[in-house]
Amino acid sequence: MNEPSKAKLLHSGWVLKKKKKKIQGYARRWLVLYKDGTLAYAAEPDRPFRGAIDVPHASVSSDKRHGTVHVDSGSNVFHLKMLNDADFETWRSKLRTFLHPWSAAEQSPMDFKSAMQCLERSDDLLRSSSDTLSGVQSMSPSPQIAGVITALKQIQGEHSVIHHTLQRQIRSGDSSVSRSGTPMSGLAFGGGTVSAAGLAVASASTPEDADFFDANDNGDFDFDYDGVEYQIEEDHGHGVRGAIEDEDEDDDDESDNEEDEIVNTAKNVTYRRELPSPIVGEEVSLFSMLKKNVGKDLSTISFPVSFNCPLSLLQAAAEEYEYAPELLELAAQADNGTDRILQVGAWAISGYASTAHRSSRKPFNPLLGETYECVRADRRLHFVAEKVVHRPPIVASYAFGKGWKVSASGTVKNKFWGKSLELIAEGTTVVELDTGDVYTISKPSSFMRNLLAGNKYLEHVGEMVITNVKTNERLAVQFKESSMFGGAASRNHITGIVYDANGTETATLKGKWDEQVAQQIDKDHLKVLWEAANMPPNPAVYYGFTYFAMSLNQITDDIKDAIPPTDSRLRPDQRAMEDGDIDAAESLKQTLEDRQRERRKAMEDAGETYRPQWFHLGPQEATAPEWVYGTMGESDYFQKRKNVIHNHAKWSEVAGSSPVLVTFFTFVYWV
Secondary structure (H helix, E strand, O other): OOOOOOOOEEEEEEEEEEOOOHHHOEEEEEEEEEOOOEEEEEOOOOOOEEEEEEHHHOEEEEEOOOOEEEEEOOOOEEEEEOOOHHHHHHHHHHHHOOEOOOOOOOOOEOOHHHHHHHHHHHHHHHHHHHHHHHHHHHHOOOHHHHHHHHHHHHHHHHHHHHHHHHHHHHHHOOOOOEOOOOOEOOEOOOOOOOOHHHHHHHOOOOOOOOOOOOEOOOOOEOOOOOEEEEEOOOOOOOHHHHHHHOOOOOOOOHHHHHHHHHHHHOOOOOOOOOOOOOOOOOOOOHHHHHHHOOOOOHHHOOOOHHHEEEEEHHHHHHHOOOOHHHHHHHHHHOOOHHHHHHHHHHHHHHOOHHHOOOOOOEEEOOOOOOEEEEEEHHHOEEEEEEEEEOOOOEEEEEEEEOOEEEEEEEEEEEEEOOOOEEEEEEEEEEEEEOOOOEEEEEOOEEEEEOOOOOOOEEEEEEEEEEEEOOOOOEEEEEEOOOOOOOHHHHOOEEEEEEEOOOOOEEEEEEEEOOOEEEEEEEOOEEEEEEEOOOOOOOHHHHOOOOHHHHHOOOOOOOOOOOOOOOEHHHOHHHHHHHOOOHHHHHHHHHHHHHHHHHHHHHHHHOOOOOOOOOEEEOOOOOOOOOEEEOOOOOOOHHHHHHHHHHHHHHHHHHHOOOHHHHHHHHHHHHO
16 A cells, blocks of 8 residues: 555554464554654565554554553554563553543443343344355355354343343443443453453454544444543453463463463563574585485484574474464364364374475584473473484474363485485374364475486475374365476475265365465365465575574574573584574584584493483383383473473572583573
8 A cells, every 4th residue: 555644753663563364463564654644564665555544533552461452443453562561561552642532530430221122233233244155155055154143143142131231230320340341240441350151252343452432422332532542451461362362261270370480581572574694605515425325324424514493393393283283272162073183184294384495404403412392382382392302303292272282203214316315204294183083194205306407496296194093083185296397386285185084075275385285165266274474585695584584593582591401502513503603513513413423322332222311112002102202200301391491480689690600500490
């Protein structure tokens, strides 16, 4: 769109704005506020504006605890998350200049009868809309329309509860509800809760806050008045956001309390969107290296550091979980087995999206016992991985979120085919949902193409099978090989079919593993299950990393005192390469590998066997990973992490501001 206003600029800056599709989360956007009250945003300061809202005629709600501001014009909604507390206060202050100057002392009791009249008119509109949609559904059945009809009926039910509550208040003369959103009998406007179900339905239009507009003396919504502001109560736990997104959350549940603790410690964490240095080191010919080592296992060959990218295999495993919280949470919430296996399949496919721009450089091979954690409050993700076997290199991992957990272990074998290198994934991935469903996932092969000449690219080819071991339902996904003459347009396509226990087709999906996956509803209709996030500009300059990948080696303030000394972020050679010092990286890599050989030889001479810290050998079954999370009779990683954080806080006064002592205490706590 063109310049949204001719007025002078009042304020501008970077914020996070929620995308329109729920599973896509937030994206970094340039927000601008003009002196006439126009609020607009763009992808970059010098890019065209994508949308605008007239603040003086909008509803603005804010949640200081989560740093969010929501601006609703009725036809458009901006869900904004500020980067820090200062930005939150600044933006809220600027927006308030265009809103009605209500204060807690000035607020008068709400006119309940006017509110009831508004409810009655909205009920009439709901009934009319429901009847119209029912007529359309009878002529042309559609699952989307059926879902909308169900939602409308649920809203009508919620309105009935509100209607009866208001009637009781009128009869009792209670006027404890005001425009401020002060709670009344469990019903609050703008700041408290109506009910978990009601807010979940309301989230279809305003996903994070339920805003109720005041009525004028005639019972009509007064949109000609100045905009209104609602502040979400800051002492109500998760507030409205929690009521919508965490409606089934049990405050007494231990894992939820742990997650709350992580949210608090991770407040205001900003993840980088650019690496410290672009690609360093000349790319050596992989073909020449393979030709010299025909028939050898590549894991036994020490490659120059210039073959690497500044991530470890453990961090590469974490990349597969970029979309896990959204997709697997949806799977755990789905009402039927078909929808659940489709969402699990969408997540399994999404794990390949980060490889779209990776063609030749490989992750660092972790040292034996090296670990990596990815605990992200913004993504509701807990992940830990460890290298448990040196040769062949086996990585074991465990992750969990709301309603799901995943266990995996495996290695990658390779075959050199002359012009391409095949990477064969061996191992098992097991997804468990709170519904009781357990899924196993087998992966296709990957090929590094055009090693001899031409543009190199990575391609995944073969069949992925997701099996529900509880019901025998199965999703078979074909990763299609590109056509010889089709060029880039023929690459990365997938198709999938869901079969029930009897082998009958129940659903199909299609898409591209680097772009999106959709369920085929009928010939002309698709239901998008997942879409890849936007790539950074010029990905080739930064190893083809996604924004998520760029954050994986970052040591943020919330984890600097929590990660163990074995974490991949602390590898000096990998850090040197990320910082652009290729010579130091090469020297450090050689030193680390030499020391590892010395340790391994000393253990062999002593007749000792390495014992992993956080995983143990599990039952030798096809439906279980070879390595299982947890150590016999000892606390698990996340419990240990919690203790480390607690002890660090307890003894932080001893360390004072000395980084040496801080590092020492962290080391002692983990060891």
